[in-house]
Amino acid sequence: MSVNVGILGGTGAVGQRFIQLLDGHPDFELVAITASDESAGKSYREAAKWRVDSPIPNWVGDIEVRATEPEAVPDDVDLLFSSLPSGVAEVVEPQFTEAGYVVSSNSSNSRMADDVPLVIPEVNGEHLDLLEVQQDERGWDGALVKNPNCSTITMVPTLAALDRFGLETVHVSTLQAVSGAGYDGVTSMEIIDNVIPHIGGEESKMETESRKLLGSFDGSEIEQHDVDVSASCNRVPTLDGHLENVWAETAEDIDTDDARDAFADAPTLDLPSAPDPLIEVFENPDRPQPRLDRTLGGGMQIAVGGLQETSGGLQYNCLAHNTIRGAAGASLLNGELLVREGWV
Numbered sequence: 001m002s003v004n005v006g007i008l009g010g011t012g013a014v015g016q017r018f019i020q021l022l023d024g025h026p027d028f029e030l031v032a033i034t035a036s037d038e039s040a041g042k043s044y045r046e047a048a049k050w051r052v053d054s055p056i057p058n059w060v061g062d063i064e065v066r067a068t069e070p071e072a073v074p075d076d077v078d079l080l081f082s083s084l085p086s087g088v089a090e091v092v093e094p095q096f097t098e099a100g101y102v103v104s105s106n107s108s109n110s111r112m113a114d115d116v117p118l119v120i121p122e123v124n125g126e127h128l129d130l131l132e133v134q135q136d137e138r139g140w141d142g143a144l145v146k147n148p149n150c151s152t153i154t155m156v157p158t159l160a161a162l163d164r165f166g167l168e169t170v171h172v173s174t175l176q177a178v179s180g181a182g183y184d185g186v187t188s189m190e191i192i193d194n195v196i197p198h199i200g201g202e203e204s205k206m207e208t209e210s211r212k213l214l215g216s217f218d219g220s221e222i223e224q225h226d227v228d229v230s231a232s233c234n235r236v237p238t239l240d241g242h243l244e245n246v247w248a249e250t251a252e253d254i255d256t257d258d259a260r261d262a263f264a265d266a267p268t269l270d271l272p273s274a275p276d277p278l279i280e281v282f283e284n285p286d287r288p289q290p291r292l293d294r295t296l297g298g299g300m301q302i303a304v305g306g307l308q309e310t311s312g313g314l315q316y317n318c319l320a321h322n323t324i325r326g327a328a329g330a331s332l333l334n335g336e337l338l339v340r341e342g343w344v
């Protein structure tokens with residue numbers, strides 16, 4: 001099987017990760033890349049400031065970058081990945097879905113819209129069926145699916161595993177890598193020898209997206225989980241990999257052996273980009289660490305450590321690669337699920 005795919009905003013930081021992950025993908029063939037009007041018409045090699053830690057695949061360097069509009073994308077593209085700035089995506093993505101394209105998007109616009117599935121395949125793949133409601137309501141031939149924010153996606157698979165104990169309240173404090181802000185997001189003068197205890201909008205994204213992801217779908221709408229999530233988000237001077245300290249309070253007590261079992265039971269999927277296991281638990285108390293553990297499972301695994309029983313539940317740390325599991329890899333996995341479920 002070969003599915004023709006394209007990337008909207010393919011010259012940026014996340015777009016480059018898409019290209020790295022699509023190189024050699026067993027089912028997806030990259031046939032179109034779009035970017036801003038400044039890049040359109042140039043070769044990819046000319047247009048992109050390539051910064052990923054492997055060379056631009058030769059066959060990609062020669063691709064001509066297209067304008068980000070439906071008329072510029074070939075009709076035989078079956079699936080589009082989107083890594084546009086959210087303000088641009090908000091306008092452009094509906095143009096593509098109206099034109100009949102299926103879009104798997106990493107951008108933050110519309111993540112909380114009632115008829116847009118926000119999906120982590122191992123957690124709530126069944127929410128994809130919300131696309132039927134979306135197509136009915138919006139009259140689209142295409143479809144729009146989102147993956148969550150990178151900090152949310154690092155934590156939620158662990159919360160889903162712990163929900164068997166009756167998840168009630170979660171406190172989380174993050175240590176987020178600079179790549180999450182994009183190449184021009186944080187200057188070296190701001191971040192070297194420093195920690196910035198604020199990332200605009202991040203805390204409310206973690207608090208709201210988690211409840212939607214953990215919610216249930218009754219065939220017509222998502223009922224959000226009633227877990228109460230409080231987040232405190234911090235930028236630290238690591239390059240890639242978001243580390244998070246989590247305190248989960250549950251209806252039932254959790255001992256660390258039960259927690260290990262729950263994490264080990266987290267589902268693994270038969271999709272090309274799905275890691276096995278989904279969650280890797282470290283026994284050494286000083287792991288996981290961003291530099292050592294962010295590339296586990298090709299950057300798609302969630303690493304967990306520091307398990308401790310607390311009076312109301314469990315304290316632990318979790319880590320994931322923010323531009324792979326937290327961005328391009330997440331959209332790619334959603335794309336693989338869209339294909340398996342017959343939406344592409």
Ligand SMILES: NC(=O)C1=CN([C@@H]2O[C@H](COP(=O)(O)OP(=O)(O)OC[C@H]3O[C@@H](n4cnc5c(N)ncnc54)[C@H](OP(=O)(O)O)[C@@H]3O)[C@@H](O)[C@H]2O)C=CC1
Pocket residue numbers: 008009010011012013014015034035036037038039040047048068083084085086088106107108149150179180181182183322323326327
């Ligand atoms: N960086 C990260 O780690 C993460 C980013 N995200 C989200 O992913 C998205 C992309 O982020 P990132 O890759 O860092 O951003 P970049 O700024 O690096 O890339 C943006 C991309 O969008 C294109 N673009 C910009 N403006 C327009 C426009 N008006 N019309 C068409 N194309 C345009 C750019 O093209 P050109 O090169 O021509 O300017 C480029 O391809 C954002 O929504 C971000 O919030 C999510 C999780 C992590």
Ligand SMILES: N[C@@H](CC(=O)OP(=O)(O)O)C(=O)O
Pocket residue numbers: 106107108148149150151176177179180181199202205322
């Ligand atoms: N805000 C995230 C990255 C990001 O772009 O998130 P979102 O996909 O929600 O816009 C970070 O700084 O690490």
